[in-house]
Amino acid sequence: MSVQPLAPRLRGPRKRARPADLCAAEWIKFWSLRSTPTALVLLVSLALYLAANNSRHGVLPMAGSSGPLNPQRAAFDGFSWLPAMIGAGLIGAQAMVGEYSTGLIRTTLAAVPDRCRISVAKAAVVTAVTGGAALVIGAGGLALAVAIIHAPSPVDAHPMRAIWSSILLLPTCALAGMAFGTLVRHAAGSATVVCALFGFIPIMLRPTGNRWATDAANAMPYYAWGRLTGAGTGTMTVAVAWATLAAWAAASIVITILALDRRDV
Template sequence: MTAAQLPQPLGLRGAAPMRTRARFGDLYAAEWIKLWSLRSTSLTLGAAVALALYFAGSNSAGGTMLATGPSGPIDPNHAAFDGPSWIPSMIGVAMIGALALVGEHASGLIRTTLVAIPERRRLVVAKAGVLASVTAATALVAAVGGLLLAFATTPGDLHGRSLTDPASLDAIGASVAVLPVCALTGMALGALLRHAAATGFAVCAVLGFGPLLIRPDGNRLATDLANVMPYYAWGRLTSAGRGSSGTMTAGEACLILAAWALASIVVTAVVLDRRDV
């Protein structure tokens, strides 16, 4: 055997190619593809918009959302952003956020993803960005469409109300914020529970049963618990205190929604980073 045929020492062999860090845009694109590959995504988002439009038209046409008592004018904002009418949409987008993580654990795709992208926290941020952008766009369509439908179907004089009124713009902005918050909350619950049925029950309990059972009815404890819920923070911003305790300011409502979003991202990142998959 000649010297050229002898195995080379380890230090003389060609160095393995350096692994380049994945760009955030690539992570975002990958999470975007994974989200839309689920058939339930488009169906749920479509149902959320359809329900918002249906309830807005039904409330305004029925004349049940009066602004100032039984003899006052109908407020289209109250018709388009009636609290209980938006709970199904909140639960729906939260389930999308939950399934975006629970589905990956159930199918084993999360292992493949983490082998390709070991930076788990950046992966969570990319997933949260996709969920937030998709659900915010959905909320914008539902809010603007519902409000336009409420204006079109409200009987009687609107007293100069329009889509560009400050109250209407505030309600649209609050709705665009609350659905991403619900989606991120679902993602955090999915990271904690990792089971579809348990996560679905938790989503319904936090975003559906909770606001209906815990109301700001004068009891100090109930009022404090209600004021930290996304549902009542959204209600404070959409209709000047309708459905809230009256003790929450608009600034506090914004902080509550921001805190839920940030906490959900942090919880998901910490759980995914510390748990084995």
């Protein structure tokens, strides 16, 4: 009895994963972490509460006067946004550290060996989520402040610029957290760096009469955002403030790509 050999299976060229497929996969992985929804809810809730509290009890008069409170400064008070910055940075760090701690990063890179595309897709998802949270916090906080204060003029200058700069601020912090998470690969270490960079350093480092201290402070995202929102922080021009936030975001993505590409998993 003769056995006929099986005909060889014709294999076509391997299809390359589309950007939409990579973003969809990263979206699923991002929300698969149980801490992610909880962290986002707490971040948004705390930020809105602080905006409402500033509107009720804060001493934030209109610029150059001792009249009624300023809703814009109540909604975009610098110290009230520090927890949101730290929270966004921790979310970005956890997006990378979670994959290293569970070993999922090996499966991801086995499915898609192009590490640059993986990094860009993950950055896109993190940016979209934290940008949406920033929109809710910025617009919602300003609406709460206007409703609580009942000011005849809701803001003193550039409310949309304040909202757009906030939409850029939190993704920038999240992308920086991703970069630190890729470099450190440890939850506690990444959290320490994020808290120090977005929590302690802005409080300790302030624009003063010293040129070096002022330049160092103006290079921080917190002070660039403060210049754009009118929070009373930052002494650079508006164009430099926008460029500072954009440079932090771009540098964070580049560091994430290089660290993931150059280091073994």
